[in-house]
Amino acid sequence: xxxxxxxxxxxxxxxxxxxxxxxxxxxxxxxxxxxxxxxxxxxxxxxxxxxxxxxxxxxxxxxxxxxxxxxxxxxxxxxxxxxxxxxxxxxxxxxxxxxxxxxxxxxxxxxxxxxxxxxxxxxxxxxxxxxxxxxxxxxxxxxxxxxxxxxxxxxxxxxxxxxxxxxxxxxxxxxxxxxxxxxxxxxxxxxxxxxxxxxxxxxxxxxxxxxxxxxxxxxxxxxxxxxxxxxxxxxxxxxxxxxxxxxxxxxxxxxxxxxxxxxxxxxxxxxxxxxxxxxxx
Numbered sequence: 001x002x003x004x005x006x007x008x009x010x011x012x013x014x015x016x017x018x019x020x021x022x023x024x025x026x027x028x029x030x031x032x033x034x035x036x037x038x039x040x041x042x043x044x045x046x047x048x049x050x051x052x053x054x055x056x057x058x059x060x061x062x063x064x065x066x067x068x069x070x071x072x073x074x075x076x077x078x079x080x081x082x083x084x085x086x087x088x089x090x091x092x093x094x095x096x097x098x099x100x101x102x103x104x105x106x107x108x109x110x111x112x113x114x115x116x117x118x119x120x121x122x123x124x125x126x127x128x129x130x131x132x133x134x135x136x137x138x139x140x141x142x143x144x145x146x147x148x149x150x151x152x153x154x155x156x157x158x159x160x161x162x163x164x165x166x167x168x169x170x171x172x173x174x175x176x177x178x179x180x181x182x183x184x185x186x187x188x189x190x191x192x193x194x195x196x197x198x199x200x201x202x203x204x205x206x207x208x209x210x211x212x213x214x215x216x217x218x219x220x221x222x223x224x225x226x227x228x229x230x231x232x233x234x235x236x237x238x239x240x241x242x243x244x245x246x247x248x249x250x251x252x253x254x255x256x257x258x259x260x261x262x263x264x265x266x267x268x269x270x271x272x273x274x275x276x277x278x279x280x281x
Contacts, residue, residue, distance in 0.1 A: 023161030027168040034172040041179040042224040047119040061191035062115050069194020076202035077104045107200040114193045125222045132228030171265040178269045185220045215281040226271035234264045
């Protein structure tokens with residue numbers, strides 16, 4: 001009987017030591033720190049620094065695929081020329097011929113220099129990201145953890161604290177994965193530049209492949225700006241609580257916090273879709 005009593009006292013001490021307020025505060029602080037880390041991750045140029053070796057591999061693959069893209073450039077140009085030449089409804093005039101050769105020259109220039117332009121494009125995107133950075137607002141972990149911990153009983157609050165910590169941990173992992181996954185998207189798309197852009201020489205519907213590639217490249221490069229906007233509004237959005245201010249049900253404070261964290265995570269991950277719709281990419 002005595003050992004059961006001692007065990008109960010020990011369990012009570014553990015619960016008091018691991019008070020839900022501390023768990024909520026740890027989770028809130030972790031989310032706060034990850035928001036700051038994400039700015040650093042998004043501000044990394046995928047062509048320099050520790051990623052330079054990976055970029056060198058991408059450039060080597062680009063050179064390999066150039067052996068395919070260069071002949072395709074000529075093939076698509078000849079295809080476009082023949083298509084316009086045999087069109088009985090439109091006479092192939094000198095102006096149209098000059099236009100085709102100009103299109104051919106531009107396509108060849110883009111194929112040759114896109115690998116050189118891309119690092120500069122990344123630099124422009126990072127500069128735009130810095131414009132969105134807003135450091136004066138931070139998630140008040142002390143206030144939020146206190147309101148969450150005071151909203152329930154000790155044991156139940158402890159259980160909810162663990163659930164809240166798991167949700168925040170999963171959200172943080174997903175946000176970091178989203179930022180790092182962008183690097184891989186860029187590394188995958190760059191080697192195929194010569195093949196996709198060679199279709200520009202053909203004109204007409206065939207060239208839509210090249211235009212789609214350019215849109216995708218711009219999207220993956222500049223989507224960090226949209227992510228930066230999400231991160232800028234995240235602390236202010238999550239710290240504002242209409243439920244807490246109105247004195248509504250105590251459990252809804254925790255529900256609101258979880259939903260807002262998941263909303264911020266979904267907004268960061270869905271920024272690519274938003275940019276696509278906004279700019280018709």
